[in-house]
Amino acid sequence: xxxxxxxSAGRTIVLRDVVVQLVNDVICRATVGDICKDRSTxxxxxFDIMRxxxxxxxxxxxxxxxxxxIINGKNAKWLKRQKQLDIILEDILxxxxxxxxxxxxxxxxxxxxxxxxxxxxxLDQPITNHNDMIIGGTSTxxxxxxxxxxxxxxxxxxxxxxxxxxxxxxxxxxxxxxxIQNMHYLKMVLKETFRLHxxxxxxxxxxxxxxxxxxxxxxxxxxxxxxxxxxxxxxDSWENPDSFIxxxxxxxxxxxxxxxxxxxxxxxxxxxxxxISFGVGIIENALANLLLHFDWELSNGLRPHELDMTEAIVLxxxxxxxxxxxxxxxxLDI
Numbered sequence: 001x002x003x004x005x006x007x008s009a010g011r012t013i014v015l016r017d018v019v020v021q022l023v024n025d026v027i028c029r030a031t032v033g034d035i036c037k038d039r040s041t042x043x044x045x046x047f048d049i050m051r052x053x054x055x056x057x058x059x060x061x062x063x064x065x066x067x068x069x070i071i072n073g074k075n076a077k078w079l080k081r082q083k084q085l086d087i088i089l090e091d092i093l094x095x096x097x098x099x100x101x102x103x104x105x106x107x108x109x110x111x112x113x114x115x116x117x118x119x120x121x122x123l124d125q126p127i128t129n130h131n132d133m134i135i136g137g138t139s140t141x142x143x144x145x146x147x148x149x150x151x152x153x154x155x156x157x158x159x160x161x162x163x164x165x166x167x168x169x170x171x172x173x174x175x176x177x178x179x180i181q182n183m184h185y186l187k188m189v190l191k192e193t194f195r196l197h198x199x200x201x202x203x204x205x206x207x208x209x210x211x212x213x214x215x216x217x218x219x220x221x222x223x224x225x226x227x228x229x230x231x232x233x234x235x236d237s238w239e240n241p242d243s244f245i246x247x248x249x250x251x252x253x254x255x256x257x258x259x260x261x262x263x264x265x266x267x268x269x270x271x272x273x274x275x276i277s278f279g280v281g282i283i284e285n286a287l288a289n290l291l292l293h294f295d296w297e298l299s300n301g302l303r304p305h306e307l308d309m310t311e312a313i314v315l316x317x318x319x320x321x322x323x324x325x326x327x328x329x330x331x332l333d334i
Contacts, residue, residue, distance in 0.1 A: 001286065002293050009329045012299040015149055016322040019286065020142040026282050027138060032092045033109035045085045046138055048077075140199035141282050143318050147197035148189060148287055150323050151244045153296060154304045158246060162189050166291045173332040175288050186288060188246035190280070191263070194256050195232040196244060198265030201317055203228050205271070228264040229317075237262040295328040 001022045005013070024043055028036045036042050057074070059066035069075045096111050108116075152159040165185045166175075180186070203226040211218050218224070233241040239248070254260045257276070258268030266273035273279070290296075298307065312320035 002289060005290075005294060005327045006329055009294075009327050012324050012326055014322045015325050016142065016146050016318075019145045020138065022286060023142040023145070023282055024138045027141075029109075030278070031110040032096070033111070036088070036092070038088050038091075041084065042088055043138065045081050045088070048081050139318075141279050143199065144190075144193055144197065144283050145286055145290075146319060146323050148193040148283075149290065149296070149325070150307060150309065150319060151193060151196070152189070152291075153298055153323070153325065154307050154309070155244055156304060158189065158244070159291075159296070162186055162246075163291045163295075166288050167332070170288070170292050170332075173293070175285065175292060180284050180288055183284075183288060185246065186284065186291075188249040190283060190287070191249045191256065192244055192246040194265035195238070195263055196242075197311075197317060198228055198232055198263075201229045202226065203264060203267045226264070228267075231262055231264055234262065292332070293330065295330055297326040297328060299324040299326055 001018060004018060020043055021039070024039060025035050028034065028039070058068055092111065093115070096109075096115060152162065162185050165183055169179050169182050171179060205224045205226065207218050207220055207222045207224060210220050231237070235241050254263055256263050256265050258264065258266065258272045261268070266276050298304065307323075308319070308321045310320040311317045
C-alpha cells in the first residue's frame with residue numbers, strides 16, 4: 001500500500017481504491033493463503049452482492065410479491081453475481097484440495113484448516129463452502145479506514161495530534177504491534193470513528209419467546225432491528241454527539257466489545273462479530289501507516305469544511321462520494 005501511494009505522491013488518488021485492495025489482500029492472505037488472482041473481479045462482485053443485500057426488497061415484506069424480483073430483473077442479476085463468486089471461490093477450494101500441506105503444518109491457512117475439519121466430519125453443524133469472512137470483512141474494514149481519514153481531513157488539529165503520536169511511537173519507518181498498543185490517541189480516533197460511522201447501522205436479532213417490552217407485545221420469532229447508529233449518537237449518552245471528538249474517550253471505560261450499549265459497532269451478546277480482533281488489527285495497522293509515511297491534502301483546493309460527508313447506505317454506510325486526497329511523502333529521519 002505504501003509503495004503504491006509513494007508512486008502517486010503529489011497526485012490526487014481515490015483512497016477507497018487503495019484501502020479496499022489492501023484489506024482484501026490481507027483477508028485473502030489470511031483465509032486462502034495468497035492474494036486472489038481474480039482480485040478486481042472479486043471486489044466488484046462482493047460490493048454488488050452487498051448492495052443487493054441491503055437494497056429494498058418488496059418480497060421481504062410481502063412474500064406473495066416475490067414475483068416482482070423476477071420481473072424487474074433483480075433475481076437474474078443476483079444469480080449472475082452469485083455464480084461469479086461461486087466460480088472464484090470454488091477455484092480457490094479446488095486449488096487447496098490439490099495442494100494441501102501436511103496436517104498441522106505451520107503453513108496451513110484458514111481454508112486448509114476448515115477443509116481438514118470438514119473432512120473429519122466430527123462437527124454437529126456441517127461446514128459449507130460459503131465464505132462470509134471475505135464478503136463482510138472487506139467492506140467493513142475499508143469503510144472504517146475511509147471514514148477515519150475523512151474525519152481527520154476535516155479536523156486539522158486532530159490530524160496533527162494523531163500524526164505526532166504515531167511518528168513518536170513508531171520505530172523508524174516501521175510499525176510493530178507493540179508500537180500500536182502505545183498509540184492511545186490513535187485508538188481514541190478509531191473509537192470515535194466507530195461511534196459515528198460504525199459498520200452496521202442495524203443489528204438484527206430474533207426474539208426466542210413471547211415477551212412484553214414497555215407495553216408492547218413482542219411475539220416469538222419477531223425480527224428485531226437495534227439501531228446501532230442511534231445508540232452511538234444518542235444525546236442522552238453523548239455530549240455533542242454529531243461532532244468528531246476523540247478526546248471524549250480519554251479516561252472513559254466505554255468500549256466496542258458489546259458490553260456498553262452506547263457503542264455497538266460489532267453488535268453484542270453471543271452473536272457479536274467474531275472478527276473484532278482481526279478487523280481492528282487491520283484498521284489500526286493501516287491507519288497508523290497512512291499517518292506515519294504521508295501528510296495529506298484534499299484534492300482541487302477543497303477546504304476541510306467543504307468535504308462531502310454524505311452517506312451512501314449499502315451493507316455498510318460508505319461515504320456517498322469516495323474520498324479524494326493527495327498523499328505527500330514525508331521524511332522519517334527523526
